[in-house]
Amino acid sequence: MNVQSTRAERAEERKVQLIQLAMTLFAEEGWAGTSMRKLAQRARVSQGLIYHYFSSKEELLLQVADHYSLAPVLGSIVQAQEGKQVRQGLLAICRELYAHLCERRDIYWILFRETNNHPDLCARLEGTRCEFIEHLKAYLQTGIEAGELKSHDTQVLAECLLRVLFLASLDSDPPEPLIEVFLDAILGGLLR
Amino acid sequence: MNVQSTRAERAEERKVQLIQLAMTLFAEEGWAGTSMRKLAQRARVSQGLIYHYFSSKEELLLQVADHYSLAPVLGSIVQAQEGKQVRQGLLAICRELYAHLCERRDIYWILFRETNNHPDLCARLEGTRCEFIEHLKAYLQTGIEAGELKSHDTQVLAECLLRVLFLASLDSDPPEPLIEVFLDAILGGLLR
Amino acid sequence: MNVQSTRAERAEERKVQLIQLAMTLFAEEGWAGTSMRKLAQRARVSQGLIYHYFSSKEELLLQVADHYSLAPVLGSIVQAQEGKQVRQGLLAICRELYAHLCERRDIYWILFRETNNHPDLCARLEGTRCEFIEHLKAYLQTGIEAGELKSHDTQVLAECLLRVLFLASLDSDPPEPLIEVFLDAILGGLLR
Amino acid sequence: MNVQSTRAERAEERKVQLIQLAMTLFAEEGWAGTSMRKLAQRARVSQGLIYHYFSSKEELLLQVADHYSLAPVLGSIVQAQEGKQVRQGLLAICRELYAHLCERRDIYWILFRETNNHPDLCARLEGTRCEFIEHLKAYLQTGIEAGELKSHDTQVLAECLLRVLFLASLDSDPPEPLIEVFLDAILGGLLR
DNA sequence: AATGAATGAGGGTTCATTCAT
DNA sequence: CATGAATGAACCCTCATTCAT
Numbered sequence: 001m002n003v004q005s006t007r008a009e010r011a012e013e014r015k016v017q018l019i020q021l022a023m024t025l026f027a028e029e030g031w032a033g034t035s036m037r038k039l040a041q042r043a044r045v046s047q048g049l050i051y052h053y054f055s056s057k058e059e060l061l062l063q064v065a066d067h068y069s070l071a072p073v074l075g076s077i078v079q080a081q082e083g084k085q086v087r088q089g090l091l092a093i094c095r096e097l098y099a100h101l102c103e104r105r106d107i108y109w110i111l112f113r114e115t116n117n118h119p120d121l122c123a124r125l126e127g128t129r130c131e132f133i134e135h136l137k138a139y140l141q142t143g144i145e146a147g148e149l150k151s152h153d154t155q156v157l158a159e160c161l162l163r164v165l166f167l168a169s170l171d172s173d174p175p176e177p178l179i180e181v182f183l184d185a186i187l188g189g190l191l192r
Numbered sequence: 193m194n195v196q197s198t199r200a201e202r203a204e205e206r207k208v209q210l211i212q213l214a215m216t217l218f219a220e221e222g223w224a225g226t227s228m229r230k231l232a233q234r235a236r237v238s239q240g241l242i243y244h245y246f247s248s249k250e251e252l253l254l255q256v257a258d259h260y261s262l263a264p265v266l267g268s269i270v271q272a273q274e275g276k277q278v279r280q281g282l283l284a285i286c287r288e289l290y291a292h293l294c295e296r297r298d299i300y301w302i303l304f305r306e307t308n309n310h311p312d313l314c315a316r317l318e319g320t321r322c323e324f325i326e327h328l329k330a331y332l333q334t335g336i337e338a339g340e341l342k343s344h345d346t347q348v349l350a351e352c353l354l355r356v357l358f359l360a361s362l363d364s365d366p367p368e369p370l371i372e373v374f375l376d377a378i379l380g381g382l383l384r
Numbered sequence: 385m386n387v388q389s390t391r392a393e394r395a396e397e398r399k400v401q402l403i404q405l406a407m408t409l410f411a412e413e414g415w416a417g418t419s420m421r422k423l424a425q426r427a428r429v430s431q432g433l434i435y436h437y438f439s440s441k442e443e444l445l446l447q448v449a450d451h452y453s454l455a456p457v458l459g460s461i462v463q464a465q466e467g468k469q470v471r472q473g474l475l476a477i478c479r480e481l482y483a484h485l486c487e488r489r490d491i492y493w494i495l496f497r498e499t500n501n502h503p504d505l506c507a508r509l510e511g512t513r514c515e516f517i518e519h520l521k522a523y524l525q526t527g528i529e530a531g532e533l534k535s536h537d538t539q540v541l542a543e544c545l546l547r548v549l550f551l552a553s554l555d556s557d558p559p560e561p562l563i564e565v566f567l568d569a570i571l572g573g574l575l576r
Numbered sequence: 577m578n579v580q581s582t583r584a585e586r587a588e589e590r591k592v593q594l595i596q597l598a599m600t601l602f603a604e605e606g607w608a609g610t611s612m613r614k615l616a617q618r619a620r621v622s623q624g625l626i627y628h629y630f631s632s633k634e635e636l637l638l639q640v641a642d643h644y645s646l647a648p649v650l651g652s653i654v655q656a657q658e659g660k661q662v663r664q665g666l667l668a669i670c671r672e673l674y675a676h677l678c679e680r681r682d683i684y685w686i687l688f689r690e691t692n693n694h695p696d697l698c699a700r701l702e703g704t705r706c707e708f709i710e711h712l713k714a715y716l717q718t719g720i721e722a723g724e725l726k727s728h729d730t731q732v733l734a735e736c737l738l739r740v741l742f743l744a745s746l747d748s749d750p751p752e753p754l755i756e757v758f759l760d761a762i763l764g765g766l767l768r
Numbered sequence: 769a770a771t772g773a774a775t776g777a778g779g780g781t782t783c784a785t786t787c788a789t
Numbered sequence: 790c791a792t793g794a795a796t797g798a799a800c801c802c803t804c805a806t807t808c809a810t
Contacts, residue, residue, distance in 0.1 A: 007789060011794065030309060032224045036780060046796045048782080053794095057780065113305040117222065150380075156373040160356050167355040181348040185378050188342075203769080228805060238771045240807080249805065391810060395773065414693060416608045420801060430775045432803080437773095441801065497689040501606065534764075540757040544740050551739040565732040569762050572726075583790085612784060622792045624786080633784065771810080779803070789792080 015053045018043055019067045022060055027106030031061055031114050058118060065121055068107045070100055071128040078135040086143040087187055093139070094165060094179045097132075101169035109170050133158050157186075207245045210235055211259045214252055219298030223253055223306050250310060257313055260299050262292055263320040270327040278335040279379055285331070286357060286371045289324075293361035301362050325350045349378075399437045402427055403451045406444055411490030415445055415498050442502060449505055452491045454484055455512040462519040470527040471571055477523070478549060478563045481516075485553035493554050517542050541570075591629045594619055595643045598636055603682030607637055607690050634694060641697055644683050646676055647704040654711040662719040663763055669715070670741060670755045673708075677745035685746050709734045733762075 005013070021043050025034040036057060040047040054060040077096050081089035101108060115122045136158040143149040168178055213235050217226040228249060232239040246252040269288050273281035293300060307314045328350040335341040360370055389397070405427050409418040420441060424431040438444040461480050465473035485492060499506045520542040527533040552562055597619050601610040612633060616623040630636040653672050657665035677684060691698045712734040719725040744754055 007792090007794075014794085033309065035778075037778080046798095047780090048797070049795055051781065109308070113308075116301070116305075117225070152377060153369070153373045156370055157377055159360075160370070160374045160377075163356050163359040164352050167359050168351075177345065178348055178352070181345045182352045185344060185349055185352075199769085227803075229803085232772095239805090240772065241770055243806070244769070391771090391773075398773090417693065419799075421799080431801090432776070433774055435802065493692070497692075500685070500689075501609070536761060537753070537757045540754055541761055543744075544754070544758045544761075547740050547743040548736050551743050552735075561729065562732055562736070565729045566736050569728060569733055569736075587790085611782075613782090616793095623784090624793065625791055627785070628790075771808105773807105773809090775805105775807080777804090780801095782800070783798090784796105786794105786796080787792105788794090 014045075016067075018045075018050065018053060019060075019064055023064050023068065023107050026061075026064065026110045030110060031057075058120075061114060061118065062121055062124070064107065065111050065124060068104055068111075069124075069128060070104075071131065073100065074128060074132040075135055078132075078139050081139065082142070086146070086148040087183075089139065089143075090187070091179070091183055093136070094161065094183060097162075098165050098169060098179055101166060105169055108166075112170070129162070133162065136161065161186075203245075206237075208259070210237075210242065210245060211252075211256050215256050215260065215299050218253075218256065218302045222302055223249075250312075253306060253310065254313055254316070256299070257303050257316060260296055260303075261316075261320060263323065265292065266320060266324040267327055270324075270331050273331065274334070278338070278340040279375075281331065281335075282379070283371070283375055285328070286353065286375060289354075290357050290361060290371055293358060297361055297364075300358075304362075321354070325354065328353065353378075398429075400451075402429075402434065402437060403444075403448055407448050407452065407491050410445070410448065410494045415441075415494060442504075445498060445502065446505055446508070448491065449495050449508060452488055453508075453512060454488075455515065457484065458512060458516040459519055462516075462523050465523065466526070470530070470532040471567075473523065473527075474571070475563070475567055477520070478545065478567060481546075482549050482553055482563055485550060489553055489556075492550075496554070513546070517546065520545065545570075587629075590621075592643070594621075594626065594629060595636075595640050599640050599644060599683050602637075602640065602686050606686055607633075634696075637690060637694065638697055638700070640683070641687050641700060644680055644687075645700070645704060647707065649676065650704065650708040651711055654708075654715050657715065658718070662722070662724040663759075665715065665719075666763070667755070667759055669712070670737065670759060673738075674741050674745060674755055677742060681745055681748075684742075688746075705738070709738065712737065737762075 018039070022034070022039055025039055025042065028034075036047055036050055040050055043050075050060070054063060074097075077100075078093055081092050084092070111121065111125060115125060133155070137154040140149065140152075140154040140158060144151055144154075164182060165179075210231070214226070214231055217231055217234065220226075228239055228242060232242055235242075242252075246255060266289075269285055269292075273284050276284070303313065303317060307317060325347070329346040332341065332344075332346040332350060336343055336346075356374060357371075402423070406418070406423055409423055409426065412418075420431055420434055424434055427434075434444070438447060458481075461477055461484075465476050468476070495505065495509060499509060517539070521538040524533065524536075524538040524542060528535055528538075548566060549563075594615070598610070598615055601615055601618065604610075612623055612626060616626055619626075626636075630639060650673075653669055653676075657668050660668070687697065687701060691701060709731070713730040716725065716728075716730040716734060720727055720730075740758060741755075
């Protein structure tokens with residue numbers, strides 16, 4: 001075992017540190033509001049070095065997005081609930097997704113905002129969004145087929161669920177009982 | 193009657209034109225991406241003149257926000273539905289709100305994005321948001337008292353409704369049947 | 385009469401001063417070697433102001449080229465010699481052209497060098513070059529028709545004349561008797 | 577005989593490859609426009625390695641100049657014509673020189689342009705230029721002494737010849753009959 | 769009311785070069 | 790012999806804002 005870190009390893013570490021620091025600064029001042037100069041100063045690194053790791057400020061944004069992407073976990077969140085009762089399953093899915101979103105609220109907020117100006121970024125986010133919607137639709141569909149849910153437009157409903165959770169997660173002090181109340185409203189119906 | 197427009201009137205006209213133009217440019221390139229020079233050029237006006245009407249670029253943003261504020265109409269949207277059946281009323285409220293949001297999608301999107309960097313702007317938007325939530329809560333409450341709706345947390349539900357509609361309205365290609373499907377889900381419940 | 389210079393006049397003066405200063409600096413260090421910072425400092429002016437007058441560093445180069453263009457005088461140089469004996473005429477043309485070239489040796493040298501990297505500049509210079517060649521060809525042709533000159537390829541000869549004079553003018557210490565010797569060689573022939 | 581190439585041999589090979597590649601890049605983008613990074617990338621070599629072979633970017637330029645210098649051939653071009661008739665000899669000299677110049681047009685053009693900023697480079701080029709002029713002068717002188725040529729200022733004429741050929745060779749689209757026409761004009765004279 | 773010349777700070781980016789490995 | 794991480798200065802350019810006119 002080699003205790004000493006190699007040069008390449010330290011470089012990789014540095015890159016990750018830069019990404020993390022960039023995320024922090026982006027969250028504080030936005031992407032446009034964060035200068036490469038400031039990033040370099042905070043990282044105690046020369047400006048030039050940043051361009052050794054990231055070819056441009058835009059590329060840095062993309063790498064930040066990738067580093068904090070939820071894509072890897074979204075599938076397992078839904079799949080873990082298969083077989084359970086729909087109400088319990090949906091509750092678990094929403095809670096877990098919501099927890100993930102809140103945890104990285106700052107970065108998703110800035111990524112969401114930059115969506116307009118950066119088509120590449122938009123495409124990636126849209127991609128993972130669609131993937132999740134598909135999983136959720138499938139889950140709702142199994143609920144329908146199992147007779148637990150009324151037949152309904154799963155596409156619209158999945159999108160609405162995601163919208164509510166995502167937008168709520170952006171609030172600086174997210175309301176606690178949101179998920180239960182909202183899900184109950186949807187599942188139980190409001191009409192007498 | 194004075195056919196000639198007074199100085200003050202012409203000044204007011206000019207100001208409104210500048211606000212409208214600014215809205216257009218903001219929508220195209222964002223607030224940060226729109227330079228005062230570009231605004232002046234497009235308005236065929238000197239840079240200095242803009243500062244006679246708006247003390248700063250930030251002030252310009254605020255005035256744009258005020259000019260396109262939904263505050264004046266939000267109250268009436270809800271009040272117009274009082275007395276109707278809850279299902280019809282909610283449907284009308286959502287449709288009208290959604291239509292308003294879509295109409296000015298571009299500007300609301302940039303206002304929403306600038307929320308972070310401009311506390312003043314944030315306060316104003318938050319103000320009209322709260323006001324609308326209050327109206328909606330009251331409407332739901334009357335529905336409960338009239339026996340049309342189950343008792344529920346009206347605050348959370350009102351917020352969820354607004355979130356779904358607002359976020360959906362930001363989509364460049366908004367889904368048509370969204371409102372009906374979503375409302376039916378909420379009103380009728382999904383569980384058999 | 386208004387003794388005081390208006391603001392617009394002073395601005396125009398300033399622009400010309402900047403062009404002249406730019407020419408000097410370009411001559412010293414080349415176009416690439418002259419930074420806008422240095423130009424601003426030498427002109428005791430902010431960097432931003434330069435971009436008020438010239439939209440880019442390249443535009444500055446073009447305006448320098450235009451300001452020192454020989455295009456306006458080239459025609460008259462040739463035309464002034466019409467009617468004279470060919471030997472006297474060519475001598476006068478060459479001397480005058482050569483004098484002009486030497487006078488602005490520095491700027492033509494840098495313009496010539498930048499020819500490759502700036503198609504716009506190249507086109508302009510090529511334009512005035514062609515124009516002069518045409519004048520010279522016409523002059524040689526009249527010499528032929530008057531029976532003073534042997535029939536020959538006036539295009540090639542005009543180009544050769546210009547090449548020799550131009551390249552000689554770039555030498556830092558141009559040889560004095562060049563023109564007479566060279567012209568005599570061409571006119572009189574070297575072969576016994 | 578040693579089939580394996582020694583270290584020194586392989587190093588020398590590498591150096592020559594770098595010089596050739598540098599020439600290509602210089603020709604494409606100029607000396608200033610070619611970064612050491614780009615050179616390293618194209619050579620599939622680290623940036624640091626280049627500094628083992630060339631102490632600086634300027635040194636690299638000088639070595640490129642040396643590698644493509646015409647100095648070794650210029651003498652023989654003239655000497656090969658000794659004894660021939662002057663007209664035939666001059667024609668051959670000019671054609672061969674012109675061919676050499678055209679062949680490496682790109683690199684000579686950039687070397688010529690960099691002349692101003694690099695005194696060392698300037699000195700070397702000036703050296704080979706003078707050397708060639710001396711050879712040419714001597715050739716013309718023998719022509720005079722042989723009675724084939726009128727007595728004339730051989731210095732000026734040699735310089736003019738070189739100027740015309742060099743400047744013509746820089747044209748991207750060099751005129752074909754240039755040499756014959758020009759030489760005939762000089763040799764035969766234009767005046768009736 | 770209206771102009772546009774002028775500022776000064778800061779923007780993202782590139783570069784030749786060095787040096788520990 | 791060879792690497793590439795790291796530097797720091799300089800690059801061109803843009804900007805919101807001010808003020809004499």
